[in-house]
Amino acid sequence: MEKCIIVAVADNWAIGRKNALLWNLPGDMKYFRNTTLGSPVIMGFMTFKSLNSKPLPKRTNIVISIFPWPDAPEGIIVVKSLEEAYAAAEKALETTGGDKCFVIGGAYTYAEALQSADTLHITHVHDSPQDADAFFPKIDPQVFRVDSVAPTQTDPQSGITYNFTIYKRR
Numbered sequence: 232m233e234k235c236i237i238v239a240v241a242d243n244w245a246i247g248r249k250n251a252l253l254w255n256l257p258g259d260m261k262y263f264r265n266t267t268l269g270s271p272v273i274m275g276f277m278t279f280k281s282l283n284s285k286p287l288p289k290r291t292n293i294v295i296s297i298f299p300w301p302d303a304p305e306g307i308i309v310v311k312s313l314e315e316a317y318a319a320a321e322k323a324l325e326t327t328g329g330d331k332c333f334v335i336g337g338a339y340t341y342a343e344a345l346q347s348a349d350t351l352h353i354t355h356v357h358d359s360p361q362d363a364d365a366f367f368p369k370i371d372p373q374v375f376r377v378d379s380v381a382p383t384q385t386d387p388q389s390g391i392t393y394n395f396t397i398y399k400r401r
């Protein structure tokens with residue numbers, strides 16, 4: 232199974248504020264949906280809360296939390312560690328088919344997943360918010376190489392520019 236990370240990152244590596252995203256970029260949302268559709272998605276408890284505690288449709292939703300969660304909402308698999316999350320993703324792929332899973336946030340979960348990720352789908356958003364409180368670790372070019380960079384997109388509402396970049400582990 233290919234272990235992927237997908238994230239939108241500012242030029243100063245910011246990814247969130249007050250448990251919410253920093254931007255509303257419909258073009259990036261579409262890319263996220265198209266890229267992850269049909270694959271298991273793995274997220275930390277805070278990111279699940281940021282999605283109004285609702286699973287993303289047409290994907291196996293795996294949520295990491297160490298706390299017992301007897302009244303977990305329908306449609307999610309709750310696990311206690313990233314290792315367990317990957318095992319649950321492997322199992323789901325036996326039924327759904329496919330060969331990749333995506334870690335979709337947030338900061339805590341990304342930091343751990345980066346240690347073993349094969350592929351990073353990073354939207355580099357050309358902005359440097361100063362009031363962020365969640366960050367993605369800086370990518371080490373000795374560990375990951377750029378595989379592809381899509382042409383620069385411009386959000387029509389905000390004028391913010393961004394690039395879809397794929398990194399592979401060396």
Ligand SMILES: NC(=O)c1ccc[n+]([C@@H]2O[C@H](COP(=O)([O-])OP(=O)(O)OC[C@H]3O[C@@H](n4cnc5c(N)ncnc54)[C@H](OP(=O)(O)O)[C@@H]3O)[C@@H](O)[C@H]2O)c1
Nearest residue numbers: 239247250251252275276277278296297336337338339340
């Ligand atoms: N820009 C983007 O693409 C993007 C994407 C997603 C999220 N975000 C942002 O990221 C921020 C949230 O990040 P965050 O770091 O606060 O939250 P997070 O990574 O979503 O969740 C952290 C929580 O997940 C659980 N967890 C994760 N890994 C675990 C492990 N290995 N073992 C045990 N528990 C584990 C723990 O919950 P328990 O305490 O319940 O055990 C931990 O407190 C928000 O601002 C959100 O909007 C940005």
